[in-house]
Amino acid sequence: DAMVIQNPRYQVTQFGKPVTLSCSQTLNHNVMYWYQQKSSQAPKLLFHYYDKDFNNEADTPDNFQSRRPNTSFCFLDIRSPGLGDAAMYLCATRIGAGGGKGTQYFGPGTRLTVL
Amino acid sequence: AQSVTQLGSHVSVSEGALVLLRCNYSSSVPPYLFWYVQYPNQGLQLLLKYTSAATLVKGINGFEAEFKKSETSFHLTKPSAHMSDAAEYFCAVSENTGFQKLVFGTGTRLLVSP
Numbered sequence: 001d002a003m004v005i006q007n008p009r010y011q012v013t014q015f016g017k018p019v020t021l022s023c024s025q026t027l028n029h030n031v032m033y034w035y036q037q038k039s040s041q042a043p044k045l046l047f048h049y050y051d052k053d054f055n056n057e058a059d060t061p062d063n064f065q066s067r068r069p070n071t072s073f074c075f076l077d078i079r080s081p082g083l084g085d086a087a088m089y090l091c092a093t094r095i096g097a098g099g100g101k102g103t104q105y106f107g108p109g110t111r112l113t114v115l
Numbered sequence: 116a117q118s119v120t121q122l123g124s125h126v127s128v129s130e131g132a133l134v135l136l137r138c139n140y141s142s143s144v145p146p147y148l149f150w151y152v153q154y155p156n157q158g159l160q161l162l163l164k165y166t167s168a169a170t171l172v173k174g175i176n177g178f179e180a181e182f183k184k185s186e187t188s189f190h191l192t193k194p195s196a197h198m199s200d201a202a203e204y205f206c207a208v209s210e211n212t213g214f215q216k217l218v219f220g221t222g223t224r225l226l227v228s229p
Contacts, residue, residue, distance in 0.1 A: 004158075006158075040222075041221070041222075042205060042219035042220065042221055042222055043159070043205075043219055045216060045217075048214070048216075050214075055214065088156075090158055090159065092159075094215065101147050101164070101166035102147040102149075102164075102166070102209035102210075102215040102217070103147075103149070103161065103164055104161075104217055105161070106151075106158035106159040106160070107158050108157055108158045109156070109157065109158045111156060
């Protein structure tokens with residue numbers, strides 16, 4: 001089945017130690033998104049790619065970076081995780097060029113714990 | 116700017132009772148509207164969406180929602196709750212042009228008692 005895959009599902013890191021989260025998709029969608037979701041809150045958009053074009057949200061901290069080496073893969077790098085970065089990180093995709101009518105498809109998420 | 120308001124952070128129903136989760140939106144352009152469900156430690160799963168076709172939208176798991184432009188509402192209903200419906204539900208709005216970013220409501224946790 002075509003889908004959005006996130007690895008790992010659970011990640012534990014130490015305060016200040018860089019960490020990378022991975023997202024892959026078999027949907028061949030143009031757009032990939034990264035969201036941060038803290039406990040009992042709605043997902044908060046960090047950034048997105050439309051093909052190779054990167055779009056950063058204005059309030060996304062510089063500590064968060066992203067890479068999209070090809071259509072299928074997108075990575076979230078947290079350069080120096082703080083305790084406040086502990087959250088669920090969600091990847092989502094959307095077909096571009098007006099198709100799909102805005103529908104985003106989400107992966108299962110990666111739960112990040114910072115010790 | 117678009118926004119979504121979900122009334123009630125928690126809704127409790129008995130198994131077999133009607134489920135009604137409320138969502139009101141604000142948008143300066145015709146919107147796309149979505150309901151997503153999230154189970155613990157899972158991603159968001161699309162329940163249903165409104166994209167300017169029929170105003171009564173049927174989704175998965177017996178859920179449906181009605182788009183009412185005059186009331187700027189998109190409430191989610193299910194005639195008979197099941198224990199497996201217990202989850203967090205998010206309403207979201209997207210513009211039908213541009214980046215089509217999703218703006219989420221704050222979510223409603225549905226509790227189902229036997």
